[in-house]
Amino acid sequence: MHKQARARRRVQTLPVTGAVWESIGPTNIGGRMTSIICHPDKADWIWAGAAAGGVWKSKDAGRTWSPLWHSQESLSVGSLAIDSKNPDVIYCGTGEANLSFDSYAGVGIYRTTDGGDTWALLAPSRAARIPTRIGAIAIDPHDCKHLLIGGVGAHESSPEPNDLGGMYVSSDGGLNWHRETFISKKNYWCHSVVFHPTRPGVIFATVTELGARSGIWYSEDGGRRWTQLTNGLPDPENLSRTSLAVSPSNQDIIYAFAGSALSARSDLLQGVYRSEDGGQTWREISGKTQSGHKKLSRYFADEDQIYYGNTIVVHPHNPDNVLCGGVDLHLTTNGGRTWRKVTRWDAERGEPNYAHADHHHLVMPDSAEGRVYDVNDGGLDVSDDGGLTWRNRSKGLVTTMYYDMDVAQSGRRFAGGTQDNGTLETTRGRSNFHREILGGDGGWIVYDPSHSGHKYASSINMRIWRWRAANRRPTEVSPPVPKAEAKSVWMCYIAMDPNDANTVFTGSKRVWRTKNDGKTWRPVSANLDDSTITAIEIAPADSRRIYVGTENGGFFRSLNGGRTWGPNLKSGIIPGHTITRIDSTAKLGADVVFVTVANAGHSHVFCSKNGGRTWEDVDNGKLPDVPHHAVVIRPDAPNTVYLANDVGVFVTQNSGKTWMNMTSNLPNVMVVDLVLHEKDATLSAATHGRGLWRTSI
DSSP states (O other), rough: OOOOOOOOOOOOOOOOOOOOOOOOOOOOSSSOEEEEEOOSOOTTEEEEEETEEEEEEEETTTTSEEEEEEESSSEEEEEEEEEETTTTTTEEESSSOOSTTOOOOEEEEEESSSSTTTEEEEHHHHHOOOOOOOOEEEEEOOOOOOOEEOOOOTTTTTTTTTTEEEEESSSSSSSSOOEEEESOSSSSEEEEEOOOOOSSSSSEEEOOOSSSEEEEEEESSSSSSSSEEOOTTGGGGGEEEEEEOOOOOTOOOOOEEEEESSOOOOOOOEEEEEEETTTTTOOEOOOOEEEEEEEEEEESTTTOOOOTSSSEEEOOTTTTTTTEEESSEEESSSSSSSOOOOOTTTTTTTTTTTTOEEEEEEEOTTTSSTTTEEETTTTEEEEEESSSSOEEEOOOOOOOBBEEEOOOSSSSSSEEESSSBBBEEESOOTOOOEEEEEEEEEOOOEEEEEEEEEEEEEEEEEEEOOOOTTTOOOOEEOOOOOOHHHTTBBOOOOOOOOTTTTTTTEESSSEEEETTTTSSEEEEOOOOSSEEEEEEEETOOTTTOOOEEEEESSEEESSSSSSSSOOOOOOTSOOOEEEEEEEETTTTEEEEEEEEEEESSSSSEESSHHHTSSOOEHHHHHHHSSOEEEEEEEETTTTEEEEEETTTEEESSSSTSSOEEEEETOOOEEEEEEEEEETTEEEEEEBBSSOEEEEEE
């Protein structure tokens, strides 16, 4: 939820608890998937990789799923490749390469030689000196030990500053690698690598390098020499992320789906291009027409986010039948003379033209006429008529990427905000009965402690909705925030007064409050430290005590319900990084607060016993050096404190003097939120990639 560097490091050795975690879904709504492969002879056998949920397998075309990964060093999957001559051999490139702020790094390349039953880390990123975000793996069809990978390099905030993107080559089945530097010895990104299926030594690749060496490249001697392909294509410096597809039935025909680098809007489509002579010449086929100084496509007018969703595939038996897309999918059956938009992300779920938005990989198996597999931000969608109609096949694919959650203390409801799957809620406490109550990216959600039908939820740019009764439609109750102020907030935090459910706080760079259940709002603070408010705590022991944390690591408090605010109290102990959560409890009083902090390279958990005037480091190097996301003080036993961080869940029973690891059987994913249900004595955890989990305490 916060734009921060998230390191993936092994958990330090700590005593372990006997916690046993149970998955509580959702099993009926899939999360973001990045890659898919199909057995060359069995069209129903597929393997799919999740952005943060590992590798999954289905033997019935996605009707049922089995997770293959659970405790690998990283569950962030960027690419998969299957050896067509020995389909038991599958390579997985870890680290997502889709260029969003939550595309997390991986640890290298895994391989299985038994169809996915067991995996080994074949090439660790650091030891093999390969990228930590691998978006493409290609196996030479004429020499299975000849492998190429494409990766994107480190962002400025990456914990691995020497993580260079580009194309990397192995000639010994992935044991050893070297980086191709014909583009640049410095950082460049390689997005797509394709071996020609019948011409040994012929390879195509696409790169971006912020200059005239971007675009499509070609080798006819196995990669020893490379030539830039330009005939009929835009100037290379105008091209950004591009996907390639060679027609299986006429290998001289090649297609390219290309993003634009013409302006700051590098998420736009530059065009779709076709070559009929093995890549030597190209022509634009997306139907662009001149309008003023712009070229607009009448078929792809609404297409954007090409840096993020970018994929193309050619029918195995018809070289003129092509499916491609970014936000939605587009089909041509006549080589690009005309196109049809065949999916609508905003259609009703279950409609034949509905497929989830943001398409990351398409596969058309040779052994099933008309079958198309499409992985996207909503899991897997499948077509059996070449892309004209679609059905979602994500049942049992538990890969939802949560940002937060809450549990209704007075009922069986629980809900959470998710990446591109809205705010999901179950009213029956069942893993297979989650439903979307708000669309888009889901934000913060809070339940009234005494009335489960009364709740608040948010979405991007400080939009807030309120429900007053179960199964009623929500009412938008967003604060009257100026447009520029609202746009500066990706997702606003919401806090409900535990002693007065009509009083609710939220924040931009200043604090907003309603005292009449969202009817009216007003700002009750000035700009605190010129960064977004990321955590708010209303003390259960005294509702006049309001604590606020910010993205810059600031800590502020009000002693009178928000009317006035004191100065920044973070002192020199709390690092200058995002405060992710603040918690207090009635038994300890309003002066005792715990906070958690993001990023790495410092301690992450701090306690104050005097309302923030002074702080104690209760992490003190004992906990993993990874971003921490949530802290929960147990109300009935306040010396017990639970923590969630990038590598699991931890607990202290003596207010931080010693810590224990209670991650136990949780998958190796980021745990982004914790909620305690007092009546049921359960602790629920939200993960960013493997849904929700619960354990008895």
